Amino acid sequence: MFHIYCPHCAEYREEEEFHASGQAHIARPLDPEACSDKEWGEYLYFRKNPRGIHHELWVHAAGCRKFFNITRDTQTYEIKEVYKIGEQPSVVAQSGNSK
Amino acid sequence: MSDLTVAVPEEKVASTKAVVMNQVAGPEVRAESPLYHADLDSLAKQGPRKGGVRLRENKLLGHLTLRCNPNNADQLAAVERVLGMALPLQPLTSVEKGDVSIRWMSPDEWLIIVPGLKAFDVETRFRDEMDGHYSLVNGSGGSTVLELSGDNVVDMLKKSTPIDLHPSEFPVGKVVSTVFAKSTAVIRRTGEKQFELVIRRSFSDYLWLWIQDASREFGLVVDA
Amino acid sequence: MTQKNRLQSGGRIDRSKPLTFTYNGKKFNGFLGDTLASAMLANGIDIVGRSFKYSRPRGIVAAGAEEPNAVLQLGATEATQVPNVRATQQELFNGLVSSSTNGWPSVETDLMGTIGKMGGSMMPPGFYYKTFMYPKSLWDTYESMIRKAAGLGRSPLESDPDTxxxxxxxxxxxxxxxxxxxxxxxxxxxxxxxxxxxxxxxxxxxxxxxxxxxxxxxxxxxxxxxxxxxxxxxxxxxxxxxxxxxxxxxxxxxxxxxxxxxxxxxxxxxxxxxxxxxxxxxxxxxxxxxxxHERPLVFANNDVPGCMVANAVSTYINRYGVAPGNELVLMTTNDSGYQAALDWHDAGRKVVAIVDTRQNPKGDRVEASRQRGLNLITGSAVIEVQGSKRVSGVSVAPISADGNKVTGSVSKLSADTVASSGGWSxxxxxxxxxxxxxxxxxxxxxxxxxxxxxxxxxxxxxxxxxxxxxxxxxxxxxxxxxxxxVGLSASEVMLPKAEEVNEGAPMTLFHIPHLKPTSQAPKQFVDYQTDVTAAGIEVACREGYESIEHVKRYTAMGFGTDQGKLGNINGMAVAAKALNKTIPETGTTIFRPNYTPVSFGAIAGRDCGALFDPERYSAMHKWHVARGAKFEDVGQWKRPWYFPKPGESMKEALNRECLATRESVGILDASTLGKIDIQGKDAREFLGRVYTNAWAKLAVGKCRYGLMCGEDGMVFDDGVTSCLGENHFLMTTTTGGAARVLEWLELYHQTEWPEMEVYFNTVTDHWSTLTISGPNSRKLLAELTDCDLSNENFAFMDWKQTTVAGVPARVFRISFTGECSYEINVQANYGMHVWEKLFEHGEKFNLTPYGTETMHILRAEKGFIIAGQDTDGSVHPFDLGMGWCVAQKKPFSYIGKRGMAREDCVREDRKQLVGLKTTDPKVVLPEGAQGVLDPKAPIPMPMVGHITSSYWSANLDRSIAMGFVKGGLNKMGEKVFYPLADGTVVEAEICSPIFLDPKGERQNV
Known part of the structure; x- marks a missing residue:
């Protein structure tokens, strides 16, 4: 069970207070109508499944109800950092090391 | 009856235009708090008077959820004018003055609890005093307040929530929204051995059962 | 009973507190401070079980969590049965009742033992896989036999009285x-x-x-x-x-x-x-x-009761005052093992010999043994044990310096106990x-x-x-x-002075050689609990298993409830030798939670019985219970399903409820619907982005139905949203979708459109929703409110703030039944009051409470969908024939719009929701039935879609159904066939799903 630092509540909470909401930084295309079916399909369905550093969207569902991002190592389950929506991660996968 | 009460003149809060309604019926109407059917009053009269955990339902209070911008000085000032105290801006803190209390719920959300008959007045005054983008929602029927205290109150709570309740981590005044048994609760410490739980109406029977069960080894005293 | 192995003094037991316990129906005595194991040993109980595969008698081997054999069944009554208890970890209490778990018919005389002996060489690893897999049809028979014969205890048949x-x-x-x-x-x-x-x-x-x-x-x-x-x-x-x-x-x-x-x-x-x-x-x-944990050594017949790990012998003597035998032979590869012989000797029992595999042991304990005059045999090993139900003697022989072979003649020693130490893990x-x-x-x-x-x-x-x-x-x-x-400063701690013991170097040896090759020598056990032998591991290696992980799975080594605490390293050593590798080269051994078995009770905790899962109640729940409602689980909510009168069947109740609602007035507790308060100047625009239809022009005082789709264009929730104020809306969601929808709105607001000025708050629990529906609903409501309920003042899809039965209320004239209908919302503290008042005044209108089932029937008569029943995440609004609810001109590309336009979504032969009338009106199709166009087609028939909703309609005096049919919207009047599991085929005609009042006149009256 993860121990997650909520950047809004400013303390660690147990995983059962949170919901995972998939990969982070999946921006909705600004003009969906201009997307080809392929592009729209990629936005909808295609997600990374890296061994190692991964950026995830979580929500503090039973707490402040705010969404935020987590950078997590999918191998060791270490949470490297948490950061708010709109911010960029400081810990990123080495190039070529993301698969 | 008027069809619609828009409590504030249109021109003043063009940005809000929300409906405020006095939802409290007259005294001739029986109001049933979420734990009405548990008949806590009888338990308080007939039940045990000694035990490690004490419970009281502070019922039929006014529960108002305020959402606004903590960086908007005008809005913060308006809150002070209406409630006579400043919004707690530090995460997980609460303030209390007289019969009004405010709990930080989220960076842009606070739970204000006032006496039940004051809710409409407070709502109306907010609409009078506060400009800009915010929301104020009356949730009085949807939740209730439990006051839990006693020598074993922490032991009982530890069975129920994963929150660390050690005084170094959870001082008086701290408030958290968290998991409670298989439901949720807003937990606030009101004394060394005293806590306040705000729980949802539909889960209240379950939580009442839970609290009785989790308190069994310490003894549960119901206060009226 | 005498405790024949109890020493006169010593141990941490309280000899002033004698206790009685039962093992396999016989009474024994022990003392406070005993474990069940130490008390059994004190009483000279040698056999504690029969082995899993070969059914060999087994005794206590260890003194802690690592014990593989003394895994007992506990419990004085059926309800208090506990399987898989390690006797070495169970403290003795007065009246403890225990039994061995795997002797059949008893541990002393075991039928399977004979089979095991006979089958010895016929039961290689993988024996069960190889033997009992064919013919497959007989596996059930084999399995029940094997489980009866083997097994490690049983679960109780009555519920556990403990918390x-x-x-x-x-x-x-x-x-x-x-x-x-x-x-x-x-x-x-x-x-x-x-x-x-x-x-x-x-x-x-x-x-x-x-x-x-x-x-x-x-x-x-x-x-x-x-x-x-x-x-x-x-x-x-x-x-x-x-x-x-x-x-x-x-x-x-x-x-x-x-x-x-x-x-x-x-x-x-x-x-x-x-x-x-x-x-x-x-x-x-x-x-x-x-x-x-100390490792036992692997040698022939090392499982005969009386064989123990050396440290366990010391523990029983020093901690429990029990010498588990009279004549000890100790075999060790290291100095620490000597302690068992020293303690044995000091307890006044006979040390027959210390057999050290090392040629020239040195060290304080070796010296102490010599000083006590103990018989030290070096460079040798116990290569075999004699005895069946208890050790009777051992064969000792010199071995080579590398420990791989026997180098000299065998001598026999009399002994009843063999302690061994191969070092520690x-x-x-x-x-x-x-x-x-x-x-x-x-x-x-x-x-x-x-x-x-x-x-x-x-x-x-x-x-x-x-x-x-x-x-x-x-x-x-x-x-x-x-x-x-953790940021604290350390305080001073003075450590006590411990005895310094000089130890000689240990010998790295796990598997003791025998005169015969391993495959022909008597069994040399590695894992007692799963009956894995050194020969079995060699077979696995010979059959091509090279990784220890594969060897473990093939032989079952380490798969017992003890997780192979004693045997895993020995097994790896045997495999390494067979594969001519080092131990680390064969792999490693990983342990998984839990370290020792945990009872289900502890895992469940208080989350059982009434507390297993929260039951959510509305403010009128007690009324429903008193009225005898049958309940249905909707998420965690308990919703009235139907309200049978005494003696009434479900069908009779439903027919009555359906007819009463359409003929006069019915009432539904709709409080469980999700309700979200939405405020802010961008609230309206936000609604337009999350619903498929238009919201720009919804006036204050008006309500509108909306469909919510995912980005893929598929419907995931629906409900009515009302405009309370210019910037203030009340959204309703399905009962099950309330939390999901709120999180969905927050997700888009927080991550995609944070610039929009809008706030969402749940008010689901705050409002009680009492829905009265039917031609007399207006008359009923009029008795409790002074609001002008005329169609002119209060039309369909309007809402009004008023007072009902003295309680401030918001009344929404919306309808899920197709009748004139009012959803009365009052603060939940007053829900029961208003509900009861409605019944006080409703008697003359035959006000009839109905539950979710009648609600389903009434809405199906009108062709209204239920998200989650008629949708499954793969249907878009057009599939549902609800294109009218999809705006084409909204400037913003709302959620679902692009998804609906994908190539696959615009196919004409998609499965589409239609009404279905069975040719025989009395036949109610089962929900889930698959339709085919040609019932005579060869199996597998091409399926064209399934039934999603199907009911008996008392109002129409016939069955009605909704379901998906490929291209169904263009197949009105055509026939679909539903072959059922019982071999019958039901014929149905495709029709509009609106079975009743197609023009919608009843709700507008």
Whole structure:
């Protein structure tokens, strides 16, 4: 069970207070109508499944109800950092090391 | 009856235009708090008077959820004018003055609890005093307040929530929204051995059962 | 009964407190402080079970968690049966009832034993796979036979009378293990003021110090232990958890501790007390001081009762005052094993011989043995044991210096007990739980904890540091490190002075050679509990299994409830030798949670019975119960399903409810619908983005139905949203979708459109929703309100603020039945009052309460969908024939629009929702039935879609159904056939799903 630092509540909470909401930084295309079916399909369905550093969207569902991002190592389950929506991660996968 | 009460003149809060309604019926109407059917009053009269955990339902209070911008000085000032105290801006803190209390719920959300008959007045005054983008929602029927205290109150709570309740981590005044048994609760410490739980109406029977069960080894005293 | 193996004095038992217990129906005596195992040994009980595969008699081998054989069934009554209890860890209490778990018909005379003996060479590894798999049809027969014969206990057939508890804990430092390393770590952490949890699986702290005669500061070690425990007990910041096994080490320093609160007191916990408690601990730092388990050696017939690990012999003598035999032969590869012979001798029993595999052992204990005049046979090994139900003698022979073969003649010695020591295996289980791979260490001759990302420290024997002085020192260091890491300053701790024992080098030897090759020698057991032998592992290797992980799975080594604590390293050594590799080359051994079995009761805790899952109630729930409602689970809500009158069948009740609603007035408790208050100047625009239809022009006082889709264009929720004020809306969602929809709105607001000025708040629980529906609903409501209810003033899809039965209310004239209908919303504290008032006035209108089933029927008569029943995440609004609810001109590309336009979504032959009328109006199609166009087509027939909703309609006096048919919207009037499981085929005609009042006149009256 993860121990997650909520950047809004400013303390660690147990995983059962949170919901995972998939990969982070999946921006909705600004003009969906201009997307080809392929592009729209990629936005909808295609997600990374890296061994190692991964950026995830979580929500503090039973707490402040705010969404935020987590950078997590999918191998060791270490949470490297948490950061708010709109911010960029400081810990990123080495190039070529993301698969 | 008027069809619609828009409590504030249109021109003043063009940005809000929300409906405020006095939802409290007259005294001739029986109001049933979420734990009405548990008949806590009888338990308080007939039940045990000694035990490690004490419970009281502070019922039929006014529960108002305020959402606004903590960086908007005008809005913060308006809150002070209406409630006579400043919004707690530090995460997980609460303030209390007289019969009004405010709990930080989220960076842009606070739970204000006032006496039940004051809710409409407070709502109306907010609409009078506060400009800009915010929301104020009356949730009085949807939740209730439990006051839990006693020598074993922490032991009982530890069975129920994963929150660390050690005084170094959870001082008086701290408030958290968290998991409670298989439901949720807003937990606030009101004394060394005293806590306040705000729980949802539909889960209240379950939580009442839970609290009785989790308190069994310490003894549960119901206060009226 | 006499306790023939009980020593006259000594041990930590309380001889003034005799206890009686039962084993396999016979009564025995023991003392307070005994474990069940020590009491059994004191009474000379040799056989505690029959082995899993060969049904060989087995005795107690060890004295702790690693015990593979003495796994017993406990319980005085059916309801208190507990399987899989290690007798070595069960404290004795008065009246304890135990039995062996796997002897059939009894452990003393076991039918399967004969089969096992006969089948010996016929039962290689994989025997069951190979033998019983064919013919497959007989597997059920084989399985029940095998399970009856083998098995390790049974679950109770009655419900457990005890309560169990779960509790959440937080600490700075969790110290696991109460031996010398753990004690010094806990003391150091505690003195610094850190919040410490100190857990040990035994009934008292002290670990290895409890079972030896060693001294600290020149006094018995227990004096120091007592002083430390007393000091710890005095600290508010320390929680002592004896009888508590740290069973799992999970992510981010989350650990589970299984505390047995009353298992040592009685068969049932004293009133008001939890029998066991599962502690869920979040620790900032963890100190693992879990010690080591001694490894037995692998030699022929090493499973005959009387064969034990050497340290267990010492433990039984020193801690329990029990010498489990009279004539001991000790075989050892190292110095520590000698302690068993010394203790045996000092207890006044006969040491027949110490057989040391080393040619020239040196060391303090070797010397002490010589001084006592014990018979030391060096460079030799016990190559075989004689005896069947108890050791009667041993064969000893010289072996080569590398330990690989017998080099001289065999001599026989008489003995009833064989202790063996092959060295120690650090208890690294917990460190493995989070994925850390252990590392082999040649000096320790064992695996040590590997690198980890957890905030974990180790101290003592888990590091291969076996001397007491080193363990104490490492514990101190771990304590200092932990408190420094949590930001506390260390306090001074003076370690006691331990005896220094000089030890000679151990020999690396696991598998004792025999005169015959392993495959022909008598069985040499590696894993007792799963009956894996050295020969079996060799067979696995010969058959091509090279990785230890595969060997384990093929042979079942380590798959017992003991997880192979004694046998895994020996098994790896045998495999390594067979594969001509080193142990680390064959792989490593990973342990998984839990360290020892945890009862289901402890895992369930209080989450059982009425507390298994929350039941959510509306404010009128008590009324429904009193009225005899049958309930349906909708999410966690208990919703009235229907309200049968006495003697009424479900169908009769539904018919009555349906007719009463359409003919007069019915009432539904709709409080469970999700309700979300939405405020802000961008609220309207936001609605336009999350619903498929238009919201720009919805006036204050008006309501509108909306469909919500995902980005893929598929419907996921629906409901009516009302405009309360210019910037204020009340959204309703499905009962099950309430939380999901709110999170969905927040997701888009917080991550995609944070610039929009809008706030969402749940008010689901705040409002009670009382829906009256039917031609007389207006008349009924008029009696309780002075609101002008005329169609002109209060039209369909309007809402009004008014007072109902003296209670301020919002009344929404919306309809899910197609009748004139009012949804009365009052603050939930008044829900019951208004509900009862409606019934006071409703009697003359035959006001009829109805539940979800009638609601489903009435809405199906009107062709209204239920999201989640008629949709399954793969249908878009056009599939539902609800294109009218999809705006084409909204400027913003709302959620679902692009998805609906994908190539696959615009196919004309998609499955589309249509109405279906069975040719025989009396036949109600089963929901889920698959339709075909040609019932005579060969199987598998091409299927064209399934039935989603199907009911008997009393109002129409016929069955009605909705379902998907490929291209169905263009197939009106055509036939679809539904072949059912019973062989019949139901014919149905495709029609509009609106079976009643197609023009919608009734709701507008």
């Amino acid at each position: 169990y508890d779960k509790i959440n804990q937080h600490c700075d430092v969790l110290v696991v293990g109460g031996g010398p390393a753990g004690l010094s770590a806990a003391l150091t952490a505690a003195r610094s003021g850190a919040r410490v949890i100190f857990a040990d699986e035994q009934n008292e702290f002290g670990g290895s110090l409890l079972s030896s005669k060693e001294t600290l500061n020149g006094a018995p070690a227990s004096e120091w232990v007592n002083a430390v425990v007393e000091e710890l007990r005095g600290y508010d910041n320390v929680m002592l958890l004896p009888r508590s096994t740290v069973n799992g080490y999970h992510d981010h320093n989350f650990l589970t501790i299984h505390e047995r609160c009353t298992d040592h007191i009685a068969d049932i916990a004293p009133a008001g007390q939890a029998r066991q408690r599962l502690h869920r601990v979040r620790a900032k730092w963890v100190v693992l001081a879990t010690g080591a 650090p208890v690294i289980h917990l460190s493995c739980h989070t994925g850390s791979r252990p590392v082999w260490n040649d000096d320790v001759v064992g695996f040590l904890p590997g690198p980890t990302v957890q905030k974990q420290l180790t101290a003592g024997a888990i590091n291969g540091s076996y001397s007491t002085s080193t363990a104490l020192f490492e514990g101190l260091n771990a304590g200092l490190k932990a408190v420094a890491e």
